[in-house]
Amino acid sequence: MSKISSSPTLKGLLAAERLRRAGADVVDLGAGEPDFATPEHVKAAAVEAIAANFTRYTPNAGVADLRDAIRARYREDYGVEYAPNEVIASAGGKQALANAMLALFGPGDEVVVHAPGWPSIVEQVKLAEATPVTVRTDASDGFALGAGQILAAVTPRTRGIVINSPGNPTGALMAESALAEVADEAARRGIWIVLDLCYEKLIYDPQPHNLAGVLAARHRDRSVLTGSASKTYAMTGWRCGWALGPAEVVSACGALQSHMTSNVCSITQRAAIAALTGPQACVDAMREEYRARRDDIWTWLTADPRIRCVKPAGAFYLYIDISALLSADGYPTSAAFSDALIEEAHVVTTPGEAFDAPGFLRISYATSTAMLREAADRIGAFVGALDQKRSVATSGER
C-alpha cells in the first residue's frame, strides 16, 4: 500500500464541497464525467430488469447477451471479431484495466505508460508490482504519442505498453500509423499492448482512429482492448466496462474478478445491453454538444496568449499550459494556481500535478455552456488581478 497513492483529484473536490457548504457559488470544471442524463431507453431497460426480478448473480463475465452486445459493437465499429470467451464485462473500464494489469504484469516487469496521463494506469501497474516507465508527450504538438518515443523506452524487461487514446487529460489521439509501428515491434519482442478506449466515441475531428483494427491485424495474440459505457452513454454511476483479448487473459481476468467483485450489477447489465444495441443517435447528439463546448471554451481561454492549448481532437478536456502565468512571487506551481483559483474565484480545475505533468490545468467541458462562460470570465478576472498585483509589486520595488 505504501507504493500507491489515492486519487489526486480528491483535494479539489473536498475544497469545492467546503466552499459550497459555506454558500459559495462554485463552478466545477474538475469532474471527469458527462453532465448529461443517461438516455431514457437505457434507464427504461434497467427499470424493466428490476420489475422482472433480474436481480440475482449472473455469470461472472456478464450475461451472454451483454458479451454479445459488446462483441457486436466492436465488430460494427472496427471490423474486429472476438469470440464469446474473449470478452468480459467488469465494473467500469477501471476494473477491466486493473484486471488486465494484474493478470499480465508482475514483479520485475517494466510497463511503458505515457504522461500527461490518467493516474490510475500508473497506480494499477504498481499494484501489479511492476515498474511503470513513463514516456512524455509534448504540448507543442498537441501531445502526439509517437512510435519512436515508445520504442525508445522499451528494454529487455518491458512486458507491456499501455496506451490511452483519446487520452485523459490531453484529448490527444494516437495515429493509426504510430500504433502499427509499435504493434509490429511489440509482436517481434512478445510485449503486451493494453489499449484504453474509454473515450473512443468522443472524437471531434475526422481523424482515422481504428486502433482496435490495427491491433487485431498485427498483434491480436498479445493485445487487450478495454472500453466503457461510462463516458459514451453518460453512465459513470452504473459501473460497466469491458475487456476484449485472448481467451487465456480474459479467463485470468475472470478468475481475479470472481474473487473480488463477481459480476457487474445485473440491472446495469440490462441497461448496458440497451445502450450498446439500441439507437446510437444519443451518442452523436452528446458528441455534437461537447464539440460546441470545446470550441467555445477553447476560444475564450486562449484569447489570452499566455494560456496555450492545441485544440484537442477527443475526450472532454482542455489541458491548458499556464506556465507563463506562474512565477516565484505569484503562484509558483500549477497546484498553487489551482488552489487559489478555487479559493478566490470559486472555479474548480485539476492541476497538472495530478497527471504527472505540472504547469498545466485540466479543464473539463462536460458542463453547460453557461457554466463554461462563467468559468472563463472568472479565470479572466483572476488572471487580470494577478497582473495588477504584480505591477503594484514591481512599482513598489522601484
Ligand SMILES: Cc1ncc(COP(=O)(O)O)c(C=O)c1O
Ligand atoms: C482514461 C480513462 N480510462 C478509464 C477510465 C475508467 O472509467 P470507468 O471506470 O468509469 O469506465 C477513466 C475514467 O475517468 C479514464 O479517464
